[in-house]
Amino acid sequence: MSYFSDIINGTKTLITGMRITGKYFFVNLFTRKDVITQQYPDNIDTLKMFDRFRGEITLYHNENNEHKCDACTLCVSACPNGSLEVFGDKKPDPETGKNKRYLVKHIYHLEMCTMCGLCIEACPQDALEWGQDYHHVQYDRSKLTKVLNKPGSKLMSGIKG
Amino acid sequence: MEEFLTDQLKTQEYFLNMGPQHPATHGVLRLLLKLDGEIIRNVDMDLGFIHRSIEKMCERNTYKQIIHLTDRLDYLSSHMNNEAVCLLVEKALNIEVSDRIKVIRTMMDELTRISSHVLWWGVMGMDIGALTTFMYGFREREMINDIFEETCGARLTMNYNVIGGLRYDLHENFVKRVKEFIKHFKKKLPEYDKLLTNNVIFRKRIEGVGYISEKDAVAYGLNGPTARGSGVSCDIRKIHPYSAYDRVDFEEVIFTEGDSYARYKVRIQEMWQSLSILEQLVDKIPEGEYRVKTKAVIKLPEGDYLQRVEAARGDFGIFVKSTGQKFPYRVKFRSPGFANLTALNKMTQGLKIADLVAVLSTIDIVVPDIDR
C-alpha cells in the first residue's frame, strides 16, 4: 500500500529534518557553540581585519610625518574611476638648485573607489598602501572625499622628484 | 461539467507584476505574469533595471582596468570572471603562466563555485519556504569568504587575478584553512540532504516541476548546471580545459530528468566534485612565481579574441575586438544567466505561482549578470 508507506516515509524525512534543526537549537540554547554571527558593535575593539583587507587607500607616512609621493600622477592615470586627484607643484631644490616636483594635495574620493588596487600597483615609489579601516559610514557624501597627505608632511629624503 | 462551468462562470486572465522589487526575483528583475487564477499562462521578462553598461565602460578602460569591472557582473563567481579576462589577454599576448598560478586559480575557482552553490542552496530553501537553510548555507560561505579575504583582501569582489598571474602570493594560512574547510564541508553536505533534499515537502515541490527537454535546452542556449540537469553536456572545464583543469580528476555532473529536482541535484553533486578537485590540489600546490612581469601598457594585437570559462552559473564568455590600441574596440560578455532566464517562460507554462518561484531559484539567476 503506497498510500500508507508514503505517509510513513514522508513523516520519517520530516523527523530527520527536525532532528538536524533541533540539534542546532539545543546546542545553541545551552552553549552558544554553533552561533556563527558576530555581535558587531560590541566586538568593535577586538575586531581585527586581515592584513590584506582592502578598506581604503592611504598614503604611507613615517614617524617624521614624511611620505613618499612625488606627485608623478601615475596613480591618477591608473585609476579606472577617477577617484584620485593629485595636485603637485615645482620649487627649486635647496641642494641642487634644480626645479623639483612636490606634492601639494593628494585627494581621494572614497565614494568612487572600487578598491581595484591599480593605483597601488602603478605607484613606482610604493607611496600608497591599503588601510584596514572599514568604518566609512558618513551622513554626507562630501565627507568621503579625503586628503591623503597629512598637513605639514613633506617628501621623504632619498625619493627623487 | 467543465464546459458548463466555463460557460456560466466567466473567468478572466489577469496580469501580475512580479518585481522589480520582489523577494523571489533575487534582485531587480521584473516578471510580468499572465495568470489564470494561480496558473501561469505567460511570463514576460523585463530586464535592464540594473543595467550599468559595463560592456561600454570596458571600451574606455585598459585591459588591466577591465578586470575589476567583471567582478561586478556575476558577483557570486567573480573569480571566474576575472580569470576569463586574464586568460584572454594572456592567450593573445602568448604569456605563459607558471603551474603555481594555474593551480591557485583553479582552487580559487572551485572555492568560488562552492560558495556560490552554497548560497544558492540557502536561497533555494528560502524561496521554497524553509528559512533556516539560508543561515546554514551562509555558515559554509563565511568560511570560504574568510579564506578569500585573507588571501585576496576582499570577500566578494576578490579582484585577485591580474594579467600574468595573481595579485598576491597565497597567504600562509591558505592551505590550512582550505583543509579545515574541506573537513567541515564533508560533514555538512550530508546534512543538507537530510534537512532539505530528502524532505518530502521539498521533493513534492520541485520534482517534475519546470521541465525542459534536452532539445529545448540546446535551442534556448541553456548552459551550466541548468542545462546539465536536462542532460546537455556543456562543461567548459571538460570541453576546453583551462588553468589546471586538465590535470585534475573530476566528473561532469549530468542528470537527464530535466526538471527542477534534476537541476537541484546537479548543483549538489557539483559541490562534491568541487570538493574532490580541492582535495586533489590542496597538497600539491607547486612552487614557482605567482606573477609574470607584463608590460605597463598592454596592447592586444588587432583581431578578435574569445575566452570561455565555466562560471558557477555556466558558460561565461568574453569576446574582445581589438584594433591594436590599449583600449578594446568592443567587448561583449556572454553571461550564463541571461541565456538561462530566457527559458523561464517555457519551463513555467501551466504551473502555479509557487512553482515559478521554485523554478526561478533552480535556474539560479544573478540579476547583475543578466543586465550587465
Place this chain on the structure above:
Amino acid sequence: MVLNIFTDIHNLLLEYMSEEATHITELILIAAAYLGIFAILGLLLVWLERRVAGFFQLRLGPNRVGPFGLFQTIADALKLVSKELTGTVKADSQLYRIAPYFVITTALMSLALIPFSQEIQAFDINIGLFFLTSVSSIGVIGIFLAGWASNNKYSLIGGMRTGIQMISYELSVGMAIVTMVVLAGTLQISEIIELQKDGWFIFQGHIPAVIAFMIFMIAGTAESNRVPFDLVEAESELGAGFHTEYSGMNFAYYFLAEFVNMFIIASIAVVLFFGGWLSPFGITDAIPFAGLFWFTIKVIGVIFLFMWFRWTFPRFRIDQLLTLEWKYLLPINMVNIVLMALMVWLGLTL
C-alpha cells in the same frame, strides 16, 4: 454564565456598588484584563519566536533591548504605533479599515475560554469547544476582507488562498476535536480537564488519541497560517500576502492576532490532550495557582513544536495543501473517529 473570577474583588466591589453595577464593572475589568493579556501574550510570543528562530538559525536573536532582548518587541510595537496608517487609493476603505478588528475580536473571544488555571477562566460555557471552533472560524473573514479590500493582486491571491485553506483545515481541526469529545463525553472545557485527573487524554485514548493529536497539530499549524502552511503570506511568492497594504497598528493587529491564534491552538491541544492546568500525577495539586505554571509550561512546549515546524520545513503548494487535507487527513480522521467511538463503546480506554 459561570465566572470563576476571584471572589475577593467581587465582594470588594459589592461593598461600594449595587449588584448590577458590580456585574458591569467586573465585565469591564475582565475585558481590560484580557486586552492586556492579548497584548502581552502577542508580544511575548513574537519575542519567543524570534529568539527560538535565532537559535535554530545559528544566531542569537534579539538580545540587546532589555534582559535577553525581552523589550525588543515592545520597542517594535511602539514603533508600529507611531507609524502612519497607509492604504491604497482605490481600496474599499471601510472594509479595509474594519478587517483587522475581525481578527483581533475573534482572537480575544477565543481567549476568554482558555483555562489558564483552575481559577482563571473568564467564560466556562457548557458548549465551550463548540464555541471555540465556531468563533475562531470567524477570524478568516478578517483575512479575507483584507485581501479583498486592499485592491492589490497579491493581497487578493493571499486572501483567496486563506479561504481555501481555512475551510479545508477547519474540518480537520473540528474532526480531531470531535474525536476527543467522543472520549470525554462533554464539551465544557473545565469538565474535560477534570476528567483527565486519572490520566491525560493522550494516554487514556492511546492510539486514536495520538493520531488525533498529530492531525490536530498539522491542521492547527494550517489554522494559524504558519510554515509549512503559510501560503497566505508566503513572502517569497506574494510579498506579504493579505496584509501587503497594511501598515502601522493595522498591520500589528494581524501580526499579534496570528501569534495569539497560535497560542489558542496550542491551548486547545493542551486542554484536549495534556490535561490543561493539571500537574503530572497531581504532584502540585495542593499549591494554589500551580495550575497556571503547568498550563504555561505545556503550552510553551506545544508552541515550541509549532516553531520547530516553522524553522525546519519548506512551504506547501496550494494544490498539495488541498491534497494533504482531502486525501490524507480527512479520511484518516473519519476512520479515527469510528475507532475512538468503538474504543469508548468497548471500554478499551485506559
